[in-house]
Amino acid sequence: MVDVGTGLVAIGSAVAIVGSAIAAGIAEKSIGAAAVGAMAEKEELFGKGLILTVIPETLVIFGLVMALLILNLAK
Amino acid sequence: MLKPESMSRLVIAGHKEHMQQTINELHQLKVLHIVDHAKNELADIGSPYEKASALSETLIKIRSIMTYCSLNRGSDAESPDKTHDKLSHDKINSRLQAISGQIAGIQESIREYQSRLTKNNVVLAELRKLEDLKMPLEAISAYKSLVYFVGYANDAQSLHGRLQKKGWNFRMYLSQKNPKLMALFIESGKSKEAAEILGQSSFSSLNAALLEELEGLPSKAAEKVSKEILDCSNEAERLGKELAQAGKDNMEFLLAAEKYLSNELEKAEAPLRFAATKNAFFVSGWVPAGNISHVMNRLEKTLKNKLFISFDAPKPKDDVPVKLNNKKYAKPFEFLLDLYSLPIYREFDPTLLIFLTFPIFFGFMLGDIGYGLLSLGIFALMKKKMPKAKNFFNIFMLSSVSTVFFGLLFGEFFGAEEIGHFELWHILSRSHDVMLLLSIAVGIGIVHLNLGLILGFFNERKLHGLKHAIYAKGSWFILQGGTFILIADTINLISTSTLLIVFGFAITYGLLIGSILILLAIIMLIKGEGIIGPIEILGLIGNIGSYSRLMAIGLSSVMLAIVINEMAFEFLHKGNLYILAGILLLLIGHAINMALGWMGSFLHSLRLHYVEFFTKFFHGGGKKYSPFGL
Numbered sequence: 168m169v170d171v172g173t174g175l176v177a178i179g180s181a182v183a184i185v186g187s188a189i190a191a192g193i194a195e196k197s198i199g200a201a202a203v204g205a206m207a208e209k210e211e212l213f214g215k216g217l218i219l220t221v222i223p224e225t226l227v228i229f230g231l232v233m234a235l236l237i238l239n240l241a242k
Numbered sequence: 243m244l245k246p247e248s249m250s251r252l253v254i255a256g257h258k259e260h261m262q263q264t265i266n267e268l269h270q271l272k273v274l275h276i277v278d279h280a281k282n283e284l285a286d287i288g289s290p291y292e293k294a295s296a297l298s299e300t301l302i303k304i305r306s307i308m309t310y311c312s313l314n315r316g317s318d319a320e321s322p323d324k325t326h327d328k329l330s331h332d333k334i335n336s337r338l339q340a341i342s343g344q345i346a347g348i349q350e351s352i353r354e355y356q357s358r359l360t361k362n363n364v365v366l367a368e369l370r371k372l373e374d375l376k377m378p379l380e381a382i383s384a385y386k387s388l389v390y391f392v393g394y395a396n397d398a399q400s401l402h403g404r405l406q407k408k409g410w411n412f413r414m415y416l417s418q419k420n421p422k423l424m425a426l427f428i429e430s431g432k433s434k435e436a437a438e439i440l441g442q443s444s445f446s447s448l449n450a451a452l453l454e455e456l457e458g459l460p461s462k463a464a465e466k467v468s469k470e471i472l473d474c475s476n477e478a479e480r481l482g483k484e485l486a487q488a489g490k491d492n493m494e495f496l497l498a499a500e501k502y503l504s505n506e507l508e509k510a511e512a513p514l515r516f517a518a519t520k521n522a523f524f525v526s527g528w529v530p531a532g533n534i535s536h537v538m539n540r541l542e543k544t545l546k547n548k549l550f551i552s553f554d555a556p557k558p559k560d561d562v563p564v565k566l567n568n569k570k571y572a573k574p575f576e577f578l579l580d581l582y583s584l585p586i587y588r589e590f591d592p593t594l595l596i597f598l599t600f601p602i603f604f605g606f607m608l609g610d611i612g613y614g615l616l617s618l619g620i621f622a623l624m625k626k627k628m629p630k631a632k633n634f635f636n637i638f639m640l641s642s643v644s645t646v647f648f649g650l651l652f653g654e655f656f657g658a659e660e661i662g663h664f665e666l667w668h669i670l671s672r673s674h675d676v677m678l679l680l681s682i683a684v685g686i687g688i689v690h691l692n693l694g695l696i697l698g699f700f701n702e703r704k705l706h707g708l709k710h711a712i713y714a715k716g717s718w719f720i721l722q723g724g725t726f727i728l729i730a731d732t733i734n735l736i737s738t739s740t741l742l743i744v745f746g747f748a749i750t751y752g753l754l755i756g757s758i759l760i761l762l763a764i765i766m767l768i769k770g771e772g773i774i775g776p777i778e779i780l781g782l783i784g785n786i787g788s789y790s791r792l793m794a795i796g797l798s799s800v801m802l803a804i805v806i807n808e809m810a811f812e813f814l815h816k817g818n819l820y821i822l823a824g825i826l827l828l829l830i831g832h833a834i835n836m837a838l839g840w841m842g843s844f845l846h847s848l849r850l851h852y853v854e855f856f857t858k859f860f861h862g863g864g865k866k867y868s869p870f871g872l
Contacts, residue, residue, distance in 0.1 A: 228795075
């Protein structure tokens, strides 16, 4: 069994991922909906729509980096 | 390379009687990007040639026939150019008449069958409802002395009794299965009262008038109608095939005629883009500088000094169309730039840089020998299948090669770091040296962003002068320098002697110089870009952090591959049928992971270029060079 400190570190890093993933999801939801709407009007916008949709993915990447840095504390 | 092709402004003026010939020449040359004339007090726009309306009429006919026969413009074209010279508007019209007659005939009968089909479907739906009634359908017809009610009523059985009590002459059909279904025939004198009684039982009528032409019992009639439906749909399908065949037979002609007519129409309507007075015309536009002498020679030769032609270099405020000018190897990447926005004429064309960095980013993220080789094969195959998306697949193929290269560096083969007991050579292992990978990713980011800032410096110098360039872009380098000195001094990477001690806190020369540089950079930024400048410092930190996706996407792809391998090997060790499951898991798992890897790596390297890199220098919004006649 791991000690309490390591467990807390693990929970901390999980929170970093969970929070940023939810945030990215919320942001992508609205952008995705708008992008699909735009695409229905004008199909050529597929490329731009796709790019715009992944822009908030940075959030979850920052979350992942933070999670990794926190995990490093446990070592 | 790095610059759009240089353009010259060409101006042609002449008498109107030479306009037709000039248009023909320009159309053949296919180099002049015409700038549409806007009506002003000096000259109106020209009027199109008379034949334009007749041409467009024929063109619309051809295009409508092509839509009927589901022919696509351009896609099925074998090489209609060859037949061009023999075509003329009259010839096209006479042949078109025959074709459109044939096709209109087929269309007409298809429409007829389709309307019969819809009607029969409705009739069948009504008949199905009446199927349980043992009532000959002949009974339903338009009577003088009788009315009928066919439909549903609550408790139809008791209705029969209630009507009988009234002592009227009527006949009622009831269903064995559905207690609500009923058909009532009653003398027309009593129709109002009968309707009232029915209304109390909340009667709802069926559309029986549709059935008036039918005979026999409903179930028999339904059989007959459904057979007719089958016949109709078969016939409609056969005619549809005939239509497609007619289209195929005339495909070559239709495509060639369409192309010929759109060319002729473009020529006939060209004067709309010219300036014209009562007797003269005037056209201005852009020609690639290299083609200028060729254009001049051609026009001189055919029109023999009848035109006034002049050219000169673009002025700073001109809105010059952009023709990207890249070597063959970098050409596919123009597609990615096109997806975003074309550069304006006076700035850098970053295609070559995308060509250099895009595959590196892609490979860094996917980085796996197995995935790289497999995707190289898949994309080569897809390129052969879909030559239209050639550029797209070329980008992917180059990226696959880079994936193999990085796979070799990371020592990964489908996520595994060893094959059998033979460990693959690697510089660093992505699944173990995460922090090192993160530092490398951020390092790549800093280099890439600085490259963008350098380009931005030159762009600003060209567009707004050296002073502005130093304030707006040079300040970023000073800022970075200051930050570096500050950090290096704090973590004792460099040691500078102490200047003075304030409240026990040692202020060193390094600290002081670093802070002064940062302050200086902020002041320059405010001068260069206004109050928004310093806020962008936070943006730059975000931008650098954003490059950590190079590590993150790669890591997630490796981890997934490792999980797939571990699960599959557990199955494989169990033996028997588990081996099959293990192999299936490997195949499906890696296929999904690879597809995710393609999408993730492609989108994220693209995004790093669009959002992080381009914002440092790129203005965009250039107009595409589209020469007349092409």
